[in-house]
Amino acid sequence: MIKYLKAVCAFGFFLILASNIWTMSRWSELRGVHDDFCYLRQAHLFQTHGLGGLNTNVSGDEYHYLSKKMNELNVPGWTNPMAPPCHTPMPATNKFVIQYPPGTGFAMAMFPPGYQVISLFGLATVAIFGFGLLAIFYANTALSILTTAAFADLALYMMINPSKASYSMAPTMLVCALAGFLTAHLFVRTPQRHRISMTILTGLVIGLAVNFRLANLFLSAGYFLFFGYVFLRSRKLEAFLQGGSFSLGFLAGIMPTLISNAINAGSPFSTTYGGTPDDLSAPTIDVSVLLAYVTDLQFFLLALASVWVVAILRLYEGGTRSVALVTALNLVVNVAFFMTHPTFNPYCVVPIAMLSLWSLLFASLMRPAESEADSLMAQAAQA
Numbered sequence: 001m002i003k004y005l006k007a008v009c010a011f012g013f014f015l016i017l018a019s020n021i022w023t024m025s026r027w028s029e030l031r032g033v034h035d036d037f038c039y040l041r042q043a044h045l046f047q048t049h050g051l052g053g054l055n056t057n058v059s060g061d062e063y064h065y066l067s068k069k070m071n072e073l074n075v076p077g078w079t080n081p082m083a084p085p086c087h088t089p090m091p092a093t094n095k096f097v098i099q100y101p102p103g104t105g106f107a108m109a110m111f112p113p114g115y116q117v118i119s120l121f122g123l124a125t126v127a128i129f130g131f132g133l134l135a136i137f138y139a140n141t142a143l144s145i146l147t148t149a150a151f152a153d154l155a156l157y158m159m160i161n162p163s164k165a166s167y168s169m170a171p172t173m174l175v176c177a178l179a180g181f182l183t184a185h186l187f188v189r190t191p192q193r194h195r196i197s198m199t200i201l202t203g204l205v206i207g208l209a210v211n212f213r214l215a216n217l218f219l220s221a222g223y224f225l226f227f228g229y230v231f232l233r234s235r236k237l238e239a240f241l242q243g244g245s246f247s248l249g250f251l252a253g254i255m256p257t258l259i260s261n262a263i264n265a266g267s268p269f270s271t272t273y274g275g276t277p278d279d280l281s282a283p284t285i286d287v288s289v290l291l292a293y294v295t296d297l298q299f300f301l302l303a304l305a306s307v308w309v310v311a312i313l314r315l316y317e318g319g320t321r322s323v324a325l326v327t328a329l330n331l332v333v334n335v336a337f338f339m340t341h342p343t344f345n346p347y348c349v350v351p352i353a354m355l356s357l358w359s360l361l362f363a364s365l366m367r368p369a370e371s372e373a374d375s376l377m378a379q380a381a382q383a
Helices: 002-024 034-054 060-073 103-108 116-138 142-157 169-189 192-210 214-234 237-265 287-294 297-315 318-339 350-372 376-382
Strands: 087-090 095-098
Touching: 002 116, 002 142, 034 060, 034 095, 034 103, 034 116, 034 237, 095 237, 103 116, 103 169, 103 237, 116 142, 116 169, 116 350, 142 350, 169 192, 169 214, 169 318, 169 350, 192 214, 192 237, 214 237, 214 318, 214 350, 287 297, 287 318, 297 318, 297 350, 318 350
Parallel strands: none
Antiparallel strands: 087 095
8 A cells, every 4th residue: 555655656756857948948047037047147157267267356268258149148137248237346446246056057057058057957857757756755654655645746846846946946956855864864864983974974064055045044053053052062072073964065065155155255254245235234123024924925834844843842852852962953943044034035035944844754754764873862862
């Protein structure tokens, strides 16, 4: 019975994948959106100059590409090809550079011009399909199979809406699924002898997410707070090493963005966003922004993750509980940031919601093997 149910759910999942791929195959890169141009130009730089594409300064040899692409995109209000949109002046380097981190453009550069967006979203969608199948494989009861299938279907649907709104969302969604799996595996199934290496890998993947969207930096907050709390509580060398291992992996993951910042803005820790952009402005409470979230799909995702966290904290112990604690801390920090953000868009909190849900899903499905690894929280409680 269980095998047949898994097969039916997997087949339904495949049908959604096929529908997504068919829809994506008809997408156009010429949407007239400023952000699209920046990602396409970054991809062009990597394809033309290799790693030298990290230098995004608008220079004379870029004139023909800029002029051609801006006319193709038919971006309103554009008149000067040497001053394209979503570029900012950097006084420290005397450059005019792309404001976004380099990861999305680098990913798009792996595909031929004209098919970069379709290929990027298609590949990411197939990968999400793979994680969904993996989760169905872990499920061992009818209820868990149906629950997993429902979430996997939702995750596939979201690869089109709202992910299509930004090219950076395709790789971000993939990284969130991978990080969720690694997070669950780290706390629930990784034995003591492999814990440090798994922690480094998890930190690396979370760090890589920052290269696609700068706001993904906040996806690491819950991990840092959790490892810091465990060390302060237990004062054990292992807890210190695990927190340090995550930090090391995270630093390695964000290195492309730090290098890009150094080249374009003059310092690894200087942003390429000019002036005081919305992402860096002081926190503020805007009722219209809060209402926009409450009436959006994002609120449902956050509510689902929050209820799931509470359920695990009430019912389970050990590694599964540790995953829920990391997720809870992550949700608090990210929700606090974006709910005090001066603007709203349909995908702002989707990364933290999907990272949380993938983590909780895999932790719940892996739970029967929990005894294979003692959680850090259990060690801290015994200290």
